[in-house]
Amino acid sequence: MGASSGPRRLSGMQKQALALYRGFLRAARSKPAEERRQIESVVSSEFRKNSKQVDRKNFIYIEYLLRRGNKQLDQLKSPDTVGLSSLSVDSSSQTTGSSS
DSSP states (O other): OGGOOOOOOOOOOHHHHHHHEEEHHHHHHTHHHHHHHHHHHHHHHHHHHHHHHTTTTTHHHHHHHHHHHHHHHHHHHSOOOOOOOOOOOOTTTTTOOOOO
Protein backbone atom coordinates (compact mmCIF):
# COMPACT_ATOMS: atom_id res chain seq x y z
CA MET A 1 0.00 0.00 0.00
CA GLY A 2 3.02 2.38 -0.09
CA ALA A 3 2.95 5.10 -2.73
CA SER A 4 -0.44 4.18 -4.17
CA SER A 5 -2.33 4.73 -0.91
CA GLY A 6 -3.07 8.37 -1.75
CA PRO A 7 -1.49 11.80 -1.75
CA ARG A 8 1.10 12.60 0.90
CA ARG A 9 -0.07 15.01 3.58
CA LEU A 10 1.78 18.30 3.73
CA SER A 11 2.92 20.02 6.91
CA GLY A 12 1.67 23.48 7.79
CA MET A 13 4.90 25.14 6.65
CA GLN A 14 4.85 23.24 3.36
CA LYS A 15 1.28 24.45 2.77
CA GLN A 16 2.36 28.03 3.58
CA ALA A 17 5.30 27.79 1.17
CA LEU A 18 3.10 26.44 -1.64
CA ALA A 19 0.48 29.12 -1.01
CA LEU A 20 3.20 31.78 -1.12
CA TYR A 21 4.57 30.36 -4.40
CA ARG A 22 1.08 30.32 -5.96
CA GLY A 23 0.51 33.87 -4.68
CA PHE A 24 3.64 35.08 -6.47
CA LEU A 25 2.55 33.40 -9.70
CA ARG A 26 -0.93 34.93 -9.43
CA ALA A 27 0.51 38.39 -8.73
CA ALA A 28 2.85 38.02 -11.71
CA ARG A 29 -0.16 37.56 -14.00
CA SER A 30 -1.18 41.17 -13.41
CA LYS A 31 2.16 42.48 -14.72
CA PRO A 32 3.25 43.06 -18.34
CA ALA A 33 4.56 39.96 -20.16
CA GLU A 34 8.27 40.79 -19.92
CA GLU A 35 8.10 41.56 -16.19
CA ARG A 36 5.90 38.50 -15.64
CA ARG A 37 8.57 36.21 -17.12
CA GLN A 38 11.27 37.86 -15.01
CA ILE A 39 9.18 37.58 -11.84
CA GLU A 40 8.36 33.92 -12.51
CA SER A 41 12.04 33.19 -13.13
CA VAL A 42 13.21 34.90 -9.92
CA VAL A 43 10.48 33.27 -7.82
CA SER A 44 11.15 29.82 -9.25
CA SER A 45 14.91 30.05 -8.75
CA GLU A 46 14.58 31.42 -5.18
CA PHE A 47 12.16 28.68 -4.12
CA ARG A 48 14.28 25.99 -5.79
CA LYS A 49 17.49 27.33 -4.22
CA ASN A 50 15.97 27.49 -0.74
CA SER A 51 14.46 24.01 -1.04
CA LYS A 52 17.94 22.61 -1.67
CA GLN A 53 20.00 24.76 0.72
CA VAL A 54 17.82 25.21 3.80
CA ASP A 55 17.68 22.40 6.35
CA ARG A 56 14.08 21.21 6.67
CA LYS A 57 14.36 21.19 10.46
CA ASN A 58 15.53 24.82 10.67
CA PHE A 59 12.02 26.08 11.43
CA ILE A 60 13.06 29.52 12.62
CA TYR A 61 14.84 30.30 9.36
CA ILE A 62 11.99 28.85 7.28
CA GLU A 63 9.51 31.04 9.18
CA TYR A 64 11.76 34.03 8.47
CA LEU A 65 11.80 33.19 4.75
CA LEU A 66 8.01 32.86 4.74
CA ARG A 67 7.59 36.26 6.45
CA ARG A 68 10.05 37.89 4.04
CA GLY A 69 8.31 36.27 1.09
CA ASN A 70 4.91 37.51 2.23
CA LYS A 71 6.26 41.07 2.53
CA GLN A 72 7.71 40.83 -0.98
CA LEU A 73 4.41 39.46 -2.26
CA ASP A 74 2.51 42.39 -0.73
CA GLN A 75 4.89 44.78 -2.48
CA LEU A 76 4.51 42.92 -5.77
CA LYS A 77 0.72 43.14 -5.56
CA SER A 78 0.97 46.94 -5.60
CA PRO A 79 0.02 48.37 -9.00
CA ASP A 80 3.10 50.63 -8.87
CA THR A 81 5.47 47.67 -8.69
CA VAL A 82 6.62 46.39 -12.07
CA GLY A 83 9.28 43.87 -11.10
CA LEU A 84 10.88 41.85 -8.39
CA SER A 85 14.54 41.74 -7.53
CA SER A 86 16.18 38.84 -5.81
CA LEU A 87 17.33 39.78 -2.34
CA SER A 88 20.54 38.15 -1.28
CA VAL A 89 20.55 36.85 2.27
CA ASP A 90 23.64 35.26 3.78
CA SER A 91 22.17 31.89 4.63
CA SER A 92 25.43 29.96 5.03
CA SER A 93 25.05 29.87 8.81
CA GLN A 94 21.32 29.29 8.61
CA THR A 95 21.09 26.34 6.21
CA THR A 96 22.52 23.57 8.38
CA GLY A 97 21.33 24.66 11.79
CA SER A 98 23.62 25.34 14.69
CA SER A 99 26.03 22.67 15.79
CA SER A 100 27.48 24.47 18.80
